[in-house]
Amino acid sequence: MPNKLLDLIDISKSYDGQTVLDEMNLYIRDNEFLTLLGPSGCGKTTTLRIIGGFETPDTGKVIFQGKDITNLPPNQRDLNTVFQKYALFTHMSVEENIAFGLRIKKKSKQYIKDKIDYALKLVNLDGYGKRDVESLSGGQQQRIAIARAIVNEPKLLLLDEPLGALDLKLRQDMQYELIRLKNELGITFIYVTHDQEEALTMSDTIVVMNQGYIQQIGTPEDIYNEPQNAFVADFIGESNILDATMIEDKLVEILGVRFPCVDTGFGTNQPVDVVIRPEDVELGKPEDGRLRGRVTSLIFKGVHYEMDVMANGYEWLVHSTRMFPVGEEVGINVDPFNIQIMNKPESEDEEAQSTDEE
Amino acid sequence: MKNKKRHSLGQLLLAGPYTVWMVGFIVIPLFLIVYYGLTNKSGAFTWENITAITSAVNMKALWLSVELSVICTVVCLVLSYPLAMILANSKMKNSSLTAFLFILPMWMNALLRTLAWLTLLENNGVINTILTKIGLPTIHIINTPTAIVFGMVYNYIPFMILPIYNVLVKLDKNVINAARDLGANAVQTFLRVILPLSIPGIISGITMVFVPSLTTFAISDILGGSKILLLGNIIEQKFKTANNWHAGSGLSLVLMVFIIVTMVISSHYEKDGESANVW
Ligand SMILES: Nc1ncnc2c1ncn2[C@@H]1O[C@H](COP(=O)(O)OP(=O)(O)OP(=O)(O)O)[C@@H](O)[C@H]1O
Ligand SMILES: [Mg+2]
Secondary structure: OOOEEEEEEEEEEEEOOEEEEEEEEEEEEOOOEEEEEOOOOOOHHHHHHHHHOOOOOOEEEEEEOOEEOOOOOHHHOOEEEEOOOOOOOOOOEHHHHHHHHHHHOOOOHHHHHHHHHHHHHHOOOOOOOOOEHHHOOHHHHHHHHHHHHHOOOOOEEEEEOOOOOOOHHHHHHHHHHHHHHHHHHOOEEEEEEOOHHHHHHHOOEEEEEEOOEEEEEEOHHHHHHOOOOHHHHHHOOOOEEEEEEEEEOOEEEEOOEEEEOOOOOOOOOEEEEEEEOHHHEEEEOHHHOOEEEEEEEEEEOOOOEEEEEEEOOEEEEEEEOOOOOOOOEEEEEEOHHHOEEEEOOOOHHHHHHHHOOO | OHHHHHHHHHHHHHHHHHHHHHHHHHHHHHHHHHHHHOEOOOOOEOOHHHHHHHOHHHHHHHHHHHHHHHHHHHHHHHHHHHHHHHHHHOOOOOHHHHHHHHHHHHHOOHHHHHHHHHHHHOOOOHHHHHHHHOOOOOOOOOOOHHHHHHHHHHHHHHHHHHHHHHHHHHOOHHHHHHHHHOOOOHHHHHHHHHHHHOHHHHHHHHHHHHHHHHHOOHHHHHHOOOOOOOHHHHHHHHHHOOOOHHHHHHHHHHHHHHHHHHHHHHHHHOHHHOOOOOO
């Protein structure tokens, strides 16, 4: 297993008594693509600022390549940042912006020129070198910010919502380019986004944050299929989140009906949260279902139909390739493997987190 | 048609007070200065009042005016920049209040402020009294160009601090962070990013200090005795003592050329009309 490149140990930060990060622990391995995902204001940018050196944590340590860099100024850290609001040098041309880091490092003229050409091609802005950065669109400025950072070939690249201003097509292209870049240059990425789809497609590891706490760390599959709490389940994709009671191992009661499941170790007659993804809700004839309900809405979504089904007082969100018209009575079944059981939040902290749903 | 006419009439009415103000306080005085400057006592056209600048006395005064104004501007700039930077970066919540305190003296009468300097700098003024008390030799500043520069710097420095401060507080912190992030140390960040981005503030500061320094006569009157003549003093004498409006206007026109040149240069540097001017 590759080494830890960066290790955040017990990082806390508060502004004017308001806690933004609370004893955060996180590490990233060499050549990993790690994404910080969470709602606005949850502390993603603050985390990056601490890693970049623009903010000192109140407590805790930042270890980079085995060295404690907590108090090292930004210019002495072998990493670069793509800032959330681009932060381009408005008194310089596109070229001069990109060349800034290389000129500081006193690279040769030819080297700088080659790098500029390479970077402009990479971000699809060939021929924009002489332009005034203020004359560029938001998306173009964002790409210049990326180019300006990557030409320095840092060990670690911090990207704060770098694709936020781009349209879908361009964003997908850039996602692909960034991944390619990471593999080609061996750069490790810490990536911030609040677009869960982007996080799922690009990352090796996803860190879901809320109000300064890490909710879950895992691979995209882990996070999507086995959310550890209702917040994660709700934030990552659409889902049915229900109150339920764990009757015993492998048996859960949902809306008064018992469903077999595969989870064990939650005790007997314990209140739990249950997550069922909309694509895992199976509809059929009323007499075949564990639950009976009635279709209340139907939308065609291209790949599938999206239906709402009212059953036992809960409106189920269902994605299915089979269509059931509004008003039809249906039966609901769920495969035991697709029922994800989660502990109810217990600590005060978690309580606070799960009540706040953006 | 009727509607359109009424509309433009309304506009005319609204623009009325502004037009009256412009004509009454800017166009007419300017016209009078040009008229007087280009005529002699019998009302005939002449260049004489303008070419009078080439006389030895006037040239000397003009040169001294320019020289002292340049010195004053440079001193103001050198003092103001670090100060504006400290103010702009101070973590204090009320740093705008602090900035305001620096402007507060401007609300005092300029003559009063200058007279205060007279009391300080006089041969047996406050400074020399203190120097004598602690056994040091006294200094002779009053009635020298140095005293005039002191007075000008004191009077005009807020006009330098304010525009620079304005530009610096508006600088995006992340742009500075970006420079540090790309490897620039504090000095490089200052020279390559902060300083170039604050040029509009510096330029308007320079204009706002240089122009009044160039035309002053009150400060040189009080702190220079009547021994040191700036062009402003000569113009004042022409109007008041010699009662020769023609000569005074002619010299004013010459001075105005200098001011217009300064303004043109400065407006050239102020990008996209985003002026940091406080006038
Ligand atoms: N310099 C500061 N002074 C005071 N509060 C701050 C400061 N910087 C951040 N905060 C607060 O810290 C919290 C986290 O901010 P942060 O910028 O890290 O959020 P974020 O996760 O990046 O959100 P977004 O997705 O909107 O960019 C917010 O409540 C914010 O108001
Ligand atoms: Mg942010």
